[in-house]
Amino acid sequence: MKIAIVGATGEVGRMMLDCLQDFDIIPEEIALFASHKSAGTTLYFADRPVVVQELSEQAFDKFYDYVFFAAGGGIALAYAPLARKNSTLVIDNSSAYREDKDALLVIPQVNGDLLKNYTGIVANPNCSTIQMLLPLAVLDKAFTLRQVVVSTYQSVSGSGHTGVETLEKQRAGSKDKGIYPEIIDLNIIPHIGVFYDDGYSAEEHKMRNETRRILRNDEIAVCATTVRVPVYYGHCNSVYCQFEKKVDLALAAELLKDAEAIDFKENSYMTPLALGFSNLAHVSRLRQAVDDLSLCFWNVGHNVRIGAAANAVSILKTHLELQGD
Numbered sequence: 111m112k113i114a115i116v117g118a119t120g121e122v123g124r125m126m127l128d129c130l131q132d133f134d135i136i137p138e139e140i141a142l143f144a145s146h147k148s149a150g151t152t153l154y155f156a157d158r159p160v161v162v163q164e165l166s167e168q169a170f171d172k173f174y175d176y177v178f179f180a181a182g183g184g185i186a187l188a189y190a191p192l193a194r195k196n197s198t199l200v201i202d203n204s205s206a207y208r209e210d211k212d213a214l215l216v217i218p219q220v221n222g223d224l225l226k227n228y229t230g231i232v233a234n235p236n237c238s239t240i241q242m243l244l245p246l247a248v249l250d251k252a253f254t255l256r257q258v259v260v261s262t263y264q265s266v267s268g269s270g271h272t273g274v275e276t277l278e279k280q281r282a283g284s285k286d287k288g289i290y291p292e293i294i295d296l297n298i299i300p301h302i303g304v305f306y307d308d309g310y311s312a313e314e315h316k317m318r319n320e321t322r323r324i325l326r327n328d329e330i331a332v333c334a335t336t337v338r339v340p341v342y343y344g345h346c347n348s349v350y351c352q353f354e355k356k357v358d359l360a361l362a363a364e365l366l367k368d369a370e371a372i373d374f375k376e377n378s379y380m381t382p383l384a385l386g387f388s389n390l391a392h393v394s395r396l397r398q399a400v401d402d403l404s405l406c407f408w409n410v411g412h413n414v415r416i417g418a419a420a421n422a423v424s425i426l427k428t429h430l431e432l433q434g435d
């Protein structure tokens with residue numbers, strides 16, 4: 111198998127190298143691309159040194175089975191169509207193709223069936239949305255989801271490595287706001303992405319649109335408030351969800367306990383610091399909400415892993431498995 115990673119030196123790209131190994135995907139050839147700034151850097155994959163190359167159109171003259179993009183929407187829009195011509199699957203982490211009907215939007219445990227016999231571009235969903243939809247898809251199957259109200263607590267690594275550097279500098283005393291609209295250190299900023307005329311931010315729109323697309327139900331009402339917090343890694347969601355059918359709390363807990371890619375805690379809870387390198391969506395504090403049609407839970411995930419690299423590699427793995435069927 112031949113794999114290429116565009117944006118290999120970034121938060122997601124570097125984690126992709128770890129996740130490929132976690133998922134036992136060791137290709138015979140791996141090519142790493144970044145901008146001219148990082149070209150020549152040596153990264154290690156499975157103890158082998160790999161020199162990062164500068165991305166160019168010629169990169170895709172060569173065939174790769176799988177090409178991962180983790181370099182932002184602009185690069186994906188410019189280069190993914192070229193990569194697509196000469197590869198089996200292109201998996202993009204940006205939001206560029208998430209609403210494109212010619213591309214797929216996939217969380218393998220939820221709608222991985224779409225990958226069977228598919229070649230083309232697959233968009234990796236938004237990070238907070240992936241960790242939220244893993245449990246919501248399980249509950250939707252049992253009780254039919256009607257409405258979600260979610261508040262997020264999103265770490266600075268969600269803005270890429272510059273987000274991490276911005277918080278590090280402010281922790282050391284800098285008063286420069288860096289990439290954020292306000293100082294993030296010791297603060298909380300309810301503003302991720304541009305604001306639209308309806309008062310919601312781009313990140314909040316993503317959570318609504320992607321939930322509907324992945325759960326294949328445009329009727330689901332989603333009200334998201336997305337918030338940046340001074341945490342380095344790990345996103346949290348406080349989720350309220352309402353269903354069409356009466357909810358059986360004990361059954362909901364059983365289903366979540368047995369579900370793939372979910373860690374369900376009955377008598378304790380997860381925090382970003384305790385996440386380590388988890389590839390799971392963590393669910394805790396499950397409880398009845400305002401009536402017997404509704405539930406609340408606390409949801410934590412490593413944004414660079416389950417929210418990006420682990421889901422992307424899991425798309426590759428599921429695609430491979432389905433072609434064997």
Ligand SMILES: NC(=O)c1ccc[n+]([C@@H]2O[C@H](COP(=O)([O-])OP(=O)(O)OC[C@H]3O[C@@H](n4cnc5c(N)ncnc54)[C@H](OP(=O)(O)O)[C@@H]3O)[C@@H](O)[C@H]2O)c1
Nearest residue numbers: 117119120121122144145148180181182203204268270271
């Ligand atoms: N971080 C997260 O939690 C997360 C979660 C889900 C999705 N995503 C998405 O994943 C993508 C990558 O995010 P990130 O957090 O990894 O960002 P990042 O840490 O800023 O890394 C960006 C990567 O893109 C490369 N790049 C920048 N300009 C380039 C160019 N002109 N040509 C080729 N490569 C270029 C950078 O290479 P250099 O080293 O050369 O600058 C670096 O490898 C974004 O679309 C982001 O929205 C991120």
